[in-house]
Amino acid sequence: MGERQVGERQVGEAAPEVRRARALLSRAVEPGSVALWRFVEQAGPVAAAAALRAGTASPAVQALAGARAGEDTGSADLDRAARCGARLVVPEDAEWPAQALHCLTVASSAEDADGRDRTLTLVPPLALWVRGQPPLADVVDRSVALVGARASTAYGEHVAAELAHGLGERGWTTVSGGAFGIDAAAHRGALAAGAPTVAVLACGVDRAYPASHSALFARVLDAGLLVSEWPPGCAPLRHRFLVRNRLIAALTRGTVVVEAAARSGAQATAHRARDLGKQVMAVPGPVTSAMSVGCHQLLRDTEQGARLVTSAADVLEAVGRLGEDLAPPAERPVRARDSLSDVARRVLDACPVRAGVPPERLAAVAGCTVLDVLRVLPALELAELVEWTGTGWRVTATAPRS
């Protein structure tokens, strides 16, 4: 965050009080609660945090926080994050991966908001602690999750590294956890291709877990990100991995299970991905290997709709079948406008200053399809770069011009 100055709010950044409120909420209630998420959606983060501190939220929400409700840890956690080079990314930020996480918003509507602390709830995160330079939304825009067993075989690690390397070469980001085995092999493969990789952790982004991966995480930070729903210092409690798994599935276009034993965590992540409408893929292996049993189970269960993949090209063919483009990735961005993808920048440049124009017109001027335009407009609007006039789209007064 080197270029940002304290006290100066950048285009596409949330207001400080919003960030402080979400930081407080992030620690006050264990992530994954649909009751809290709905309360924040209705009241807004600032009012929701104030109500929680004052003890005036609904009993169900208040019960979720318990003794933690009264403490205002927001500023302290933000300071602690800043000391390790981390930041809190909130839905009000331009770098919030709104498009990817939309599936969780959809899924959460079916969830039961009875206030029980269920760990497998499909609900969007309230905020994400992010360590690393590039904007979160850009890094995960073209990303695939590679997941698998900790007790992986040399075969599985080889394939995980090859897949991540191949995805990286094609401009795609690898997303995984931070565990031994397949997770680590995937990150190493991506790093070897000089590609960004994202480790989504079940503990604070200031903690190296497992400890022997501190050097690996440092290399991830060269071009990628460490991401967590838990504030700095939080421990990797067992149930947090289940909550974390939904985030890996949600952030990516699809999930590849590289190696998995029968009834494994990797299979659970695959089920989450399917529940969220994302592409599920599995790598086959020797039928004699216990570490491929989970993959073969996924592939044999036709209801799962898992696709067999043997290479990065297979993976991209699968996620490309979702109807999205397979064009090369955007360059690494620095500022709000620069953080846009090539298509988004062209659409932005196509927007007139005064009278709004329809998407069809923008597509003609930008030289892309109407589908492309419709895909990038939400992000441009979220970044307050374009606005709807009631009859068409135009640039906002504050939007930087090329």
Place this chain on the structure above:
Amino acid sequence: MGERQVGERQVGEAAPEVRRARALLSRAVEPGSVALWRFVEQAGPVAAAAALRAGTASPAVQALAGARAGEDTGSADLDRAARCGARLVVPEDAEWPAQALHCLTVASSAEDADGRDRTLTLVPPLALWVRGQPPLADVVDRSVALVGARASTAYGEHVAAELAHGLGERGWTTVSGGAFGIDAAAHRGALAAGAPTVAVLACGVDRAYPASHSALFARVLDAGLLVSEWPPGCAPLRHRFLVRNRLIAALTRGTVVVEAAARSGAQATAHRARDLGKQVMAVPGPVTSAMSVGCHQLLRDTEQGARLVTSAADVLEAVGRLGEDLAPPAERPVRARDSLSDVARRVLDACPVRAGVPPERLAAVAGCTVLDVLRVLPALELAELVEWTGTGWRVTATAPRS
């Protein structure tokens, strides 16, 4: 054929002149010709053979035989077969696998009978040279084809043997070719389980090809069969393997590709199986193995409908999904009545001597489903054990009683 005496025709056996005629046709025209097959269907085998010898068949059919048309090799080939313990099984025999081969009859109706000698024609065999004791129809009734690469890996051979062994333990027959690699491993696995196995050859059943498999073929003959469309002495010409492949696919309930390189013969057999409406299955393997590429291609191509199988249980689950029973196999039979499956024998016993009864009544008496009855009645009728009176089914006068 030890119990049969020369000149004495058994129940369910074709007339000698029919067998001689089909023996002649078997050598006169290269198998796989839909024009000849239709001619034989229309004229009957005896008249067709006579016409071919006399040169009075249609020019297209006459051209198929060429110089071979005038020679009557039927009796000589039957004698030659008998000397090596082989027989010619014809559609008029009770042991003809009519049910399995019905798919080829259906497929042949779509074939072009222009007389061209095409090797990939889907057409039923005119007759089958069979070496080994058990009746052909019984052995292939519950059978699965295991096919794969000659240049197989130790992994592939291990899996082929395990699958065949598991199928054999569950009373199923393994059908394969006679080649090195997966074919041989499959036969060895079945033999280790003491189960029948069938090698469908592209040369005469008196020839060991490859020569080093003569000991293996001798072991196959202990409980299983060598089967070929070509008369004794015929050489394994290259194009004959393609014609043979359709027979492997047709005789079995499904085809498992254990290992296959890209664009391989095993894949071709799988395509034949699919064309014939049989279940196609493939064994996954390491994505790093060239010998699993063909299997993964089959599994990735959703139009092929190939199922991933990792064990004999998976295979039986797949062929069981065709809606057919997965009951234990019938015991080994000796005579016409004994050669019947358990269900067929019960249905036969349920048939009255005088007034015919409907299948529903037979099912009630036999203690099986109506579907079971409908499935076994054609074979019982073909064996001349039961007959349709116009209002129901009854045993024939010649049927042996229990």
